[in-house]
Amino acid sequence: QVQLVQSGAEVKRPGASVKVSCKASGYTFSSYFIHWVRQAPGQGLEWMGIINPGGGTTNYAQKLQGRVTMTRDTSTSTVYMELSSLRFEDTAVYYCARPLYGGDNLDLQHWGQGTLVTVSS
């Protein structure tokens, strides 16, 4: 079955960077895009960006341009999301998610368990 397993919780200082991993299994890794979505405590969902594991191409939310980088390692079926210059407002649960069908749509059927990133001084 499709599984997305994310790395564990992180605590970072303001200005630091964090890199969250999302290991995929149960399907052909290169055939499905991966989205990243975050949720600040008590707040709604925010789309961060998307990566095509097949070719490595990315598309980021304009708000995060310049601070977010998504990469993939096809040898381990893992995608990574790195966020730099962390601010207190980046404290959130970060999710990776895979669409139901191939393509870059938001039919996100499969989700990782979420990774809590806390930015604290």
Next chain:
Amino acid sequence: QSVLTQPPSASGTPGQRVTISCSGSTSNIGRNNVYWYQQLPGTAPKLLIYRNNERPSGVPDRFSGSTSGTSASLAISGLRSEDEADYYCAAWDDGLSGRGWVFGGGTKLTVL
């Protein structure tokens, strides 16, 4: 301030039909598909509706989606206690503020 506007709360009694609205613009709902998610406390979101009105396998037909112009709605019929959750709409936005996926602010549904 979310690009897509949802009421912060909604409520209903068991067995009732409730609808949750999602208001957008011509740059998102007006010309792109709408998606709906359900989120139970402490869990990842769950896909309820995709491409405006399609349900993934396993989602009961009590849940239905529709669109009209620049607005979308999620209807839940035969309300059940387990439907108490947060609901989010989403759509692709290709307006002047930049292209990307946008979510509504979420609606907390309470089953009375």
